[in-house]
Amino acid sequence: MPNPIPPGTYFWQGNEACAEAAITAGCKFFAGYPITPATEIAEHLAKRLPQNNGIAIQMEDEIASLGAVIGASWAGAKAMTATSGPGFSLMQENIGYAIMTETPCVIINIQRAGPSTGQATKPGQGDIMQARWGTHGDHTIIALTPNSVQEMHDLTIKAFNLAETYRTPVILLADEIIAHMREEITTPPPNQIDIINRKKPKRGETAFFGHQEIPPMPAVGEGYNIAVTGSTHNETGQRYTSDPTIHRQLVERLISKIENNTQQITDCETHNTNNCQAAIISYGCTSRATYEAAELAEEKGIKTGLLRLKTLWPFPNSAVREMAQTAKALFVPEMNLKQLYYEVKRAAEGTAPVFPINKIGGGEMITPEEIFSEITGRMKSLD
């Protein structure tokens, strides 16, 4: 008998919440390689997936891990892997492959301080642009950023649903703090959780790579004679390695099937944004400091709104633009050296000035006071 977690209240670590959510979402295959600070996901799933008719294996490296996940997905299983920066780097080629072959899968990246081995046990938010552009060639990606243990759970389920809906790899871009901290969380009853499964073809269908924005996806062994390839291919999977039209049609569709649905995919949380003077745009662990920062600013008479991005890619352009039209200035705290700042600046289109607040290394978070002091300093000079 499968043994899903009963609905209720739990005191969980972020990684544990992610692993349990994967089971709830219907994940039946996990392949991974040990890496701090993501290992607990592999450990938890090694124990819990077999109890729920699923398979969890350890592969020889991260390249093989995502390879096995892709194979499992084409065999019809919902599949995922979990890693951190160095492993995420190794996965980039297969992420591109999953995009090109429209293979649904979930990649959990628990960010730590890089580059290279960096500070393996310390948090960071340095993989924002790697998630967006890490694999070669024109493409787009979906990346979600949780800021609590509850969201590690909820956004993991959402990641599976988006992967299945859009037939694409989805990245959960968490960080060491959210992954390792423990918080109370609530798992809802099964009938209150939306679970989406990939669209399957009807007998006789042959177009699994085109014609529709999101084509149906058969599994191997079902009699469809599927030809899956990372080379440029037409709607039936046949390779066309020099035809310009087929290449353009394919790559443009792979991008538009996501970007045309940006409104459906993206999710932001707003707080006190009505008529705010300053706005803080944040995501992940850093966002946890913004609530107090806003209160401190408020006490000084600066009405400060919060826009928290739960989706980084596709970038929630309209939410950011709206913020830029409301506030006199935007503040972007990040535990990296201005990775999302430029994206916010682009989306603001010069409507409001954008100020970065950055800190890296040693696991030191950006404090509410640091954000507050940047806001008061800048707002004064804008008056």
Add this chain to the structure above:
Amino acid sequence: MTEKFSARRYLRDIRLPFCPGCGGYTVMNCFLKAVHELGHKDLSNFVFCSGIGCAAWIPSPHFHADSIHTTHGRSIPVATGVKLVRPNLSVVVFGGDGDLVGIGLSHLIHAARRNLDITVIMVNNMIYGMTGGQAAPTTPFKAKTTTTPYGNFERPLDAARLVTTAGASYSARWTTAHLNELEEAMKEALTIKGFALVEAISQCPTAFGRRVGLKTAADMLRWFKENSVPLKRAEEMTEKELAGKIAVGEFVHRELPTFTDTVHEVLKEATENA
């Protein structure tokens, strides 16, 4: 077998991409003949995984079957995922020497170590053929290639022996000059439970032969025949005597627990006890 063998029965109607004289045709034909003689009327029970390089094109997209053409060297990890989720399907990996023992070597060793229940057909043409003839981990010592114009500094890797040591159920090496043996080995590999490798030494007159004085496919096949040594005899020869020779035969043929069975036994137990 009463029905006459025709490779076309198993192929999509697409022109094959191989150069004239390529050993890929031979390997394809031997494999499909093995499939035919094992009584498969079609390939519906198979999934083919392949990576990058000429050999990867043997199944993909030419076989009328499910085929997954993966990134370079990663066909075995993808096959691992497929096999674990669909254990009843026969999962076959096709790849060249560069794909399987160059960039993808670690996956080959680990799959053999796990005794993952798949068949790997490795077409060893001793060169990176698709990119025009660069040295591979299988290129003979001192051989001239486009990236070793003064001769190859490195000694070639012995894949058939390597997977034997790693824990495979089955491993054999033949050449494209040994049609019957190659086909029989493929039948064994497709039948045995566990990891099975068939290494087919194959001619690439276009990117390799013509640079080492073997201009045509016939020259290369003659070279294979003259230099092949049965494994038993090879084991009695010194390393010096074996230089430039090709040891052919069955390296291992044994029953071992398979990865797929073990994983699914554990899964069953865990589900029952949950």
